[in-house]
Amino acid sequence: MTSEPVSIEPALFRQLLGCFPTGVAIVTTRDAQGRPAGLTCNSFSSVSLDPPLVLFSLRKASRLLEVFTSAEGFAINILSQRQDALSGRFASSRIENKFEGVDWRAGVLGMPMIDDCLASFECRTYACHDAGDHYVFIGEVKHMSGGSADQALVFYKGAYMMLAESLHTLVMQGRLGQADIDETYGTLYGTLLRMACERASDTELDAIEAAVQEIEQLPEAAPLAQRIESARRFYGAIAAAGHNEALMLMAQTMATIQRERMTHVLQVRARPDLFPLRREILDSLRRRDAQAAVAALDRLIAQFRAGDGATAVDCVDVHA
Structure with missing residues (x-):
C-alpha cells in the first residue's frame, strides 16, 4: 500500500533551501537594441568541464525573461563582499536603469562584464530548459577572467552571511x-x-x-x-x-x-x-x-x- 505524497509548502521549501549557502552573481546580457540588461542571481552553478558549461535559472515571471531567451549569450559576474550594494541594485524592481553609475565593460562576445568582480564568465547560450516556474539557462563558457582577491558575497538563510x-x-x-x-x-x-x-x-x-x-x-x-x-x-x-x-x-x-x-x-x-x-x-x-x-x-x-x-x-x- 502506497502512502499519499506529502504536500510541499512553498514558504518552508524556500526556507529550507536557504540552509544551503550560495554565492551571489549578477547575470548580464544585451537586449535586441544592444542595451545592457542584468539581474541578481544565486542559482548559478557549474555543469560540465568538457565542454565548459554553467547554468542559472530565471523565473518565468521575470521582466527580463524575453531578453534572455532572445539573446545569444550571457555573462556571469560573481560578486565580492564589497559589492553587496550592487546585488541589491540589480535585484530591485524599482530601478529601471540598473547600469547607471556602474563600472562595466563589453566582453569579447559583447556581454556586459562588471568591473572588480571575483570572476566573470562570458557564455554562449548552449540550451534553455523549461523547469516548473523557471527556465534553466545553460551556457558554454567562451571567455573568463579573475579579478578581486576579496571574499565572496554569500547568501544564507535569507541574509548575506557576512x-x-x-x-x-x-x-x-x-x-x-x-x-x-x-x-x-x-x-x-x-x-x-x-x-x-x-x-x-x-x-x-x-x-x-x-x-x-x-x-x-x-x-x-x-x-x-x-x-x-x-x-x-x-x-x-x-x-x-x-x-x-x-x-x-x-x-x-x-x-x-x-x-x-x-x-x-x-x-x-x-x-x-x-x-x-x-x-x-x-x-x-x-x-x-x-x-x-x-x-x-x-x-x-x-x-x-x-x-x-x-x-x-x-x-x-x-x-x-
Missing part, C-alpha cells in the same frame, strides 16, 4: 539591548501592519491565521526550534502581507538577531497569556483597522516583556 556573522557577534557580546530590540520591532511591524491593512489579500490573512493556530496548538513540551519556527511564520506572514521588499529584508535581519538571542543568551518559557493579543492583531487586520492592529502589537510587546522580566523571552512569540 551580515549574519556580524549580528551573531553583536548578540554574543551583549551589545544589542532588549529595549532597543523591542522598540525596533514595534516600529518595524507597526509599519508592516499598517501596510497589510491596506494591501493584504484574504489568502495572506488566512496565512497569518494559520500561523496563529499553529502557535496555539503547540504542545507544552515542543522543542525550542519548533516554537521559534512557528513564531517566525506568524511574523513572516505579516511581513509578506505588507508587500514591501525592503521591510521584509529588515524583518529577516531582526529575526536573525532574535534567533541568536534565543539560542545563546536568553532563557525561555511558553506564554499562552499572549494568545489573545495575537488574535486581536489578526482580527484588527481582517477589519482593516490599522490603529487597532498596531495598538495590539504594542500591548503584546509590553506584556511579553513585563511577564518575562530581563532574563526570559517568549519562546512562542519570537519576532521573526
Whole structure:
C-alpha cells in the first residue's frame, strides 16, 4: 500500500533551501537594441568541464525573461563582499536603469562584464530548459577572467552571511539591548501592519491565521526550534502581507538577531497569556483597522516583556 505524497509548502521549501549557502552573481546580457540588461542571481552553478558549461535559472515571471531567451549569450559576474550594494541594485524592481553609475565593460562576445568582480564568465547560450516556474539557462563558457582577491558575497538563510556573522557577534557580546530590540520591532511591524491593512489579500490573512493556530496548538513540551519556527511564520506572514521588499529584508535581519538571542543568551518559557493579543492583531487586520492592529502589537510587546522580566523571552512569540 502506497502512502499519499506529502504536500510541499512553498514558504518552508524556500526556507529550507536557504540552509544551503550560495554565492551571489549578477547575470548580464544585451537586449535586441544592444542595451545592457542584468539581474541578481544565486542559482548559478557549474555543469560540465568538457565542454565548459554553467547554468542559472530565471523565473518565468521575470521582466527580463524575453531578453534572455532572445539573446545569444550571457555573462556571469560573481560578486565580492564589497559589492553587496550592487546585488541589491540589480535585484530591485524599482530601478529601471540598473547600469547607471556602474563600472562595466563589453566582453569579447559583447556581454556586459562588471568591473572588480571575483570572476566573470562570458557564455554562449548552449540550451534553455523549461523547469516548473523557471527556465534553466545553460551556457558554454567562451571567455573568463579573475579579478578581486576579496571574499565572496554569500547568501544564507535569507541574509548575506557576512551580515549574519556580524549580528551573531553583536548578540554574543551583549551589545544589542532588549529595549532597543523591542522598540525596533514595534516600529518595524507597526509599519508592516499598517501596510497589510491596506494591501493584504484574504489568502495572506488566512496565512497569518494559520500561523496563529499553529502557535496555539503547540504542545507544552515542543522543542525550542519548533516554537521559534512557528513564531517566525506568524511574523513572516505579516511581513509578506505588507508587500514591501525592503521591510521584509529588515524583518529577516531582526529575526536573525532574535534567533541568536534565543539560542545563546536568553532563557525561555511558553506564554499562552499572549494568545489573545495575537488574535486581536489578526482580527484588527481582517477589519482593516490599522490603529487597532498596531495598538495590539504594542500591548503584546509590553506584556511579553513585563511577564518575562530581563532574563526570559517568549519562546512562542519570537519576532521573526
